[in-house]
Amino acid sequence: MRNVTPPPEATGLYDPANEHDACGLALVAKLWGEATHAVVEKALEALENLEHRGAEGADPNTGDGAGILLQIPDAFFRAAVAGVELPPSGRYGVGVCFLPADPERRAEVEQLIEETIESEGQRRLWWRDVPVDDRYVGDTARAAAPVIRQVLVAASEDLPDQDAFERKLYVIRRLIERAGGRAVALPSFSSRTIVYKGMLTAPQLPRYFSDLRDPRVATHLALVHSRFSTNTFPSWELAHPFRMIAHNGEVNTLRGNINWMRARESQLASELFGDDLAKVIPVLQEGASDSATFDNVLELLVLSGRSIPHAVMMMVPEAYRTRTDLDPDVKGFYDFHSCLMEPWDGPAAVVFTDGRVAGAVLDRNGLRPGRWIQDTEGYVVLASETGVLTVAPEHIQRKGRLAPGKVFLLDLEEGRIVDDEEAKRRVARGQPYAEWYSQSVVHIDDLPDREPRVPRIEPLRSKQLAFGYSQEDLRMIIAPMAAKGEEPVASMGNDAALAVMSDRQPALFSYFKQLFAQVTNPPIDPLRESVVMSLQAGVGAERNLLTESPDQAHQLVMDQPILRNHELEKLRQVSHDVFDAATLDITWPIEKGPDGMEIRLFDLCTEAAMYVDNGASILILSDRNLGPERVAMPSLLAVAAVHHHLVRRGTRLRTGLVIESGEPRSIHDMATLIGYGASAINPYVMFESLDELADHSLLPVDLDQEEAEKRIVKAIGKGLMKTISKMGISTIQSYCGAQIFEAVGLERELIDRHFTGTASRIGGIGLDQLSTEAMERHFRAYPRTDRDLLPVGGVLQWRRDGERHMWNPDTISKLQHSVRGAGAAGPLDAETAASGNGSWATYEEFAETANDEATRGAALRGLMKFRPAGDPVPLEDVELSSSIVKRFSTGAMSLGSLSREAHETLAIAMNRLGGKSNTGEGGEDPVRYAPDENGDLRRSAIKQVASGRFGVTIHYLVNADQLQIKMAQGAKPGEGGQLPGHKVDAYIARIRNSTPGVGLISPPPHHDIYSIEDLKQLIYDLRCANPQASVSVKLVSEVGVGTVAAGVAKANADHVTISGGEGGTGASPQSSIHGAGVPWEIGLAETQQTLLLNDLRSRITVEVDGQMKTGRDVVVGALLGADEFGFSTAPLVALGCVMMRVCHLNTCPVGIATQDPVLRERFRGTPDQVVSYMVNVAEEARRLMASLGIRRFEDLIGRSDLLDMDEAIEHWKARKVDLSQVLHMPEMPADAPRRRTRGPEPVLDDSLDWELVRRASAALETGETLRVGPVPVRNVNRAVGGILSGEIARRHGAGGLPEGTIEIAFSGSAGQSFGAWLAPGVTFALRGETNDYTGKGLSGGIISVRPPETVLFRPEENMIVGNTVLYGATAGRAFFRGLAGERFAVRNSGACAAVEGVGDHGCEYMTGGRVVVLGPTGRNFAAGMSGGVAYVYDVGRRFAERCNAELVDLDLLAPEDDEKLRPLIAEHGQRTGSLVARNILSQWEKGARERFVKVMPREYKRVLAERSASQQPAEAVAEASGAAG
């Protein structure tokens, strides 16, 4: 193994700040009795059983990190430091120190530690060398291992209690950390707790630290954690637990939280700390991970006097705003604390302890798993999975799960579990928070109306022109928002010039690209899961975080951040004793010229600081002074500059920033302003333009100004929710200032000064160019030009005077001409010449236009030139194009978005070439799995598995060469999709297992991937289904994508696709197409560099796509690190696409992106056209290779040294771009592979299924019946049944085997994905329990789970199965005797199931099948449910308020329901022995029947009714749609 040296700093595009981790965690405690070593043993056992959630790097013996947090074992230390006189327990502390290996450096650090202890008045007792055994650890870990010593510190007399001593130890630790920098890490420094951790695997932890095996190491509680990091760099201190927490999750708003914490520091004050507080500031450790930063803040809050549950509730509030059933005190607590601190938002399961209390909390959306059991001896185990400890059934007292937003608390003094309600009530009653809040907070609606003070004379047209408005903005953005109250949808990709290459004075907003969640955390569905979302914004001063007083709630609150003109006036002229608003001018006098902007910006910041110092609690930055003599600066620049200036001065929290500007007009504009610190926005020109729109009849005639404004505000609100949810953020409050953006094309100085902390990786323009462009916009309006029209636009649709587009009439027509007609076969080699008919000469014209004109003026690769490796080589020596095309694929475009004709034509063409086509997210007709008579194959080699799982059956999976997990899509990363009902015809519906005419929803996240270890699990599941196929993960380029790709490699994928943010779509909001994701050049280069640095590149194939057009694009992609290449728009253009951009409207006039039969007849595309295009692209690449002196394509890969910045580019803006980081090649040994050279990891070898397949061999071949079991199963046995099902589908097709052919009994706690893809003919009967993803993709098999007979608890009150059960199931039945977690039967499209209670979001996005819930349900039941039926046994009559009735009706049972419901309940009783089922059936006519609520989607009902009216029995349709596939 190669020894990796840790990259100390960012290098090239790799930046350690982008690292992510995820993991398994557990909390073990003993509720009563003495501290015991058994807690440690149990914790370590749990940790080992969570091993599969962690990861190994390139060196398999080096884990990403494992650790344990305990109470300080007093007896152990007394023995260990025998001879030293130890003070009583609690009066001494243990500092765990990671010290440099170098003795000299270590001596310095130790001296620092000793001196600090002494200077803080404490006494050093002893240095203890921690015994370690490094024989078992990996080379990488060993090479980087620190020397670990423990320093024992005695408390001084003057410290009154242990809390004071803890504070003092904290102060000492911070002083050492600040002075010691990177040389020292102090994992714990406490008189209560101690941490053992390192870069170890779970089993290595107790072997490495012999202390942990010592029976005297006794504790009441232990936190353990196994880490999965996206990198392989040695890092001992990044292992968990930290001092108070272990964390599974991700803080999405970290950047903002850090900035806000910094801003808070200057006003921190604490009586408890007194003068010592200054010593701990800055509170946050520089460059720490999100978990460590969270730990830092929690620690401060606790040490300054709040209880740990209190502090946790402040940082991770539940979704309380929409709740009606919440305790008013608790609601008051959250309201009040929202004025003190923004949520630390993101998926999180946090286990915490201060050594006395321990507990756990889950984020508001429940995006991490957590299961617990309590046994009869008082042990409690809470872990990411159930079954991590073996407990005999008769010893289990209770079981449960962490529910969204809930706190789980262990009170060791009382020896019991405190439930969420009680825990929160205790905290919430600490002070009269509700009263404080209602007394102090002011709602904007309560302020009196005001008239503007200054008359407004500037004509609208001048303002529109000066702010760069175009007709397109009015017609395509503002008018639809005002008319419909939502953001317009568009289609296809963004091929327009990057802002830094544009001559059209693009607004500063367009240099910023939204970031989004992929893999390491999930985006949210803001529509279907709106219960967790909040737009509420507040302005006003924030006070000292460390105290509590009523005036902390002096905030001005708005329901959402967009202010209409009259609302802004209220704010501007607020006369209230605690609010004072100041308006600051963000325009500058024209006579100062472009330099005037910087002068004004400087003064603006100074003025802002001055006003704040004088008590202005609201700053309004305004460009209302714009006019002939005054130019407006970019509003975003003004906001960000003032925000960061005040952050640096430490006064940011004393004021709220409001921007009054004519410039912002799209959702993206608003999102950037908020993301850089604006609390509220008044986009006044947008509102004032409404008159004109009405006048031009672009608005409905009956729409008045008032209503139109309201609709715009609503549209923006919805759009903002969508934008923030892309990153998995659910409240605008925590999005504010969170800077969830990457800049593309802005220079470092500008970023560092005004957008501090934002990634900007290709340099670019600065203030000079921005001010020049501001003036150019100004001169559109002043002096008045001869023409009064707005410029036409041309960003969204091509216009000759508009923005430059890579797809334009020239490139499209030339490409089409090159693949049509009987042109010369050109230079095609013999094999491919026969299949193509294109004209090489015309293709060359196309390529020249596309490369030299279109791309050169629009995309980053256009700024590059080639540097030949040597002399040109003869063309005939270069690898043939017929071989190069095998690296090509067509993009994931679903049947549904494309017509059947277009979809099949692409598949035939790619199969002829030996390349690959991709099904997209829509399944595939099984008739395509067999070749046509002429030898053509219409089967797509790549089968996509996306969040909707449409058509994903075991039969589909086994018919693939590659299985692609779509994590994100370039045009709309972080978003789901929607196929409108009018595009769902009978054919599409059959393939997607849905109902014709009913719209389909793909959720934004995969509900089985909330983190990297989940992705690893899905990869494993897919491998089980089809061990021969490679597994690919599709990502979208953004800062940090390389790190995610490294995680993907470590999760054992074979293939990763890096999509450019410019990629296409069949339907997506306008702001996503243009505002999210960055060019592939950056993402690909980052991926290549990161994989190389981690020694992972050889393990994975890298593909790139996004606006690929020519052989030059391919060669650039290869040089930047791609093995393979995806094309989407270009092959469609070859088939006749003319970029109408109406894919979402079903009116494609060339029959490609439509399901309209009339239009589909117009389709004229042929496979030959695609073949010809692809071959020509390969040929162009081949010729370029010859000129570069490269013979084999594989020798191109990763040779970024053959690329250079093209200095011939003289564009005044583009020449400021600096590509050196993109072209950077990490220093590597010459023989280090730069491309995929290895096969896949043999991860399936230890699968339980091989044994099952062996025993079922006769059943598989002959269909002979088989009875097996009980087979013991544990949580480490994952995806049981997957391989077996694949074998069945491969042999017997979709129909599988007859029901009951193979019956297997199991016992124990099954691992994740139990019964995944289970094929028809297989029955699994488990006695025990299961984890998450049970019955994933169920394809016809039967699953039943029941507790062992011997349990003490009542099954219907305890957890039996985890979260996300039956995700994407298409057929089959499942029965669970007990409670299920969140998202039961999510995206079920055909399975029938019975369960005795479910958590939140039950039956979400369901499109078919039947679900019976015989017990309680959580909130948001049936969100996004568009098909199928659910029956809920609603004993308490509370169901209606927990159901999301947006799409569904709640009815009583109709007579015909009995025959569907009763047999299902009966079968549940029979298969699981359920008493609930038995009771209900026995009481059926005596009241039980009446208690059922039938949940049925309205649309589904309507379609079924229409069918039944047209003579077809409704049942037949429902059954057909459910059973197909």
Added chain:
Amino acid sequence: MGELGAFLKIHRVGFDKRDPGERVHDYKQYFALQGEEELRRQGARCMDCGIPFCHEGCPLGNLIPDWNDLVYRGRWREAIDELHSTNNFPEFTGRICPAPCESACVLAINSDPVTIEQIEMAIAERAFAEGWVVPDPPARRTGKSVAVVGAGPAGMAVAAELNRCGHQVVVYERDEGPGGLMRFGVPDAKLEKSIIDRRVSILEQEGIEFLYGVDVGRDLTAGELRDQHDALVIAIGSRVSRDLDVPGRELSGIHYAMDYLYQRNRWVAAREGRPFKPTEPGAEISAAGKRVIVIGGGDTGMDCISNSNREGARSVVMLDVYQEFEGGTDPRSPWPLPPKRTPSTYALDEGGKRRWGTEVTGFGGEDGHVTHVYARQVTGTSSRDLTPVPGSQFVLEGDLVLIAIGFEHPEHDGLVAELGVDLDHRGNIRTEMTYRTSVSGVFACGDNRIGQSLVVTAIAEGRKCARVVNRALGGTPMDQDRELLAIGAWSGEEDRTLRHEAEAAGTVRPGEQFFSGPGTRSP
């Protein structure tokens, strides 16, 4: 724009054309607009393309989808503003443009294109009828003056744009009226001359001075002109007709098409009581009772047929070197390119016959007058690769032969020679940097710069040239105190500024090599 999916429900309804049998007896416009309801329905057919190929197909870059939509929604007033923003004379192009926009329309791929030209004309005519087209003289005068030589479409456009910038413009025209070939080449059946006069009247009221009958280079020297003006724009067209170098060419009865068309247009002017220059006695050309042979299958040839039919020719035959193409689509110019030939034309509808794929090899005659045309069949797709078909020679009888095979270049005698401007290898005026000739202060635009082209191209040329001239004269008529702050001036990037302005005029495609004029680009 337009109505979603309307293209599937509404069929194309083009201009309402008069019956050929009737219209061939008069000189009135042979087509008329559909009614307003129908026009709005036709506007609804526009598909709101993500890439409007029509807009690219139009040399002016007319904002076609935008005004199609405005017509569909009945917003005629905004439509004329939108149309005027890229086209000074939509009433001309709405009538006599071959509509490359329509051949580029996305609906033309597999259906009938939107009737764009008709909608354009309708917008223009509606605007005149409503009184929306009124003189809009510049608010301020710059004190600079510009001479434009030639009152054809290019000259008119450059004059209109420069006048709007505040410069004093004088247009010198050697013929007796404005319009160039629009007046003297195009028959009234296509463009009634009152349409030109109506526009020129507006231009005059805006302050442009038109001087007719002044042949610069003869009546007035170029030197005098330069002394009187700050800039000079040459827009004299490409008026040297291309000739046939075959035996018998010297026979009488063989004429250039343009000589015939000039006479016919003057004859109509005389008949309608408009000013006209009489034909010199003995030089009259008439088709009445003749067997007319028209050589060349382009628009000029068609106009000869139109006039011959109206004069009462005994027979009319057109000889076209190009092949007839199967199925009505021209494989040489697939969508979105305009076809080089359409299967039929208005003139052929009225009478006459076209022979495809024929090349004239000589003329025969009696008494020095032509009586026969010798020709043969050829194959080939362009004039450069014609191949004779062996044994295909044939003879046609004809006593009036009109040569309509295009134009060589501008006349070199007179103005061009006197100014001494450089010419390119084809004999057109060379403009190295944009529209500047080799002589300082002298600019050129239109056919004399790029070779024979369309009216729509000429207008586009005039508009682009105006931006350059304006720039050379010190910029826009903005407040002079702030002139230095005008777009880009501080950046010192002259070239970028120029490009900006040309792009602002709506005439440069992204990626287009703006600075290498056609003169230097061609091989």
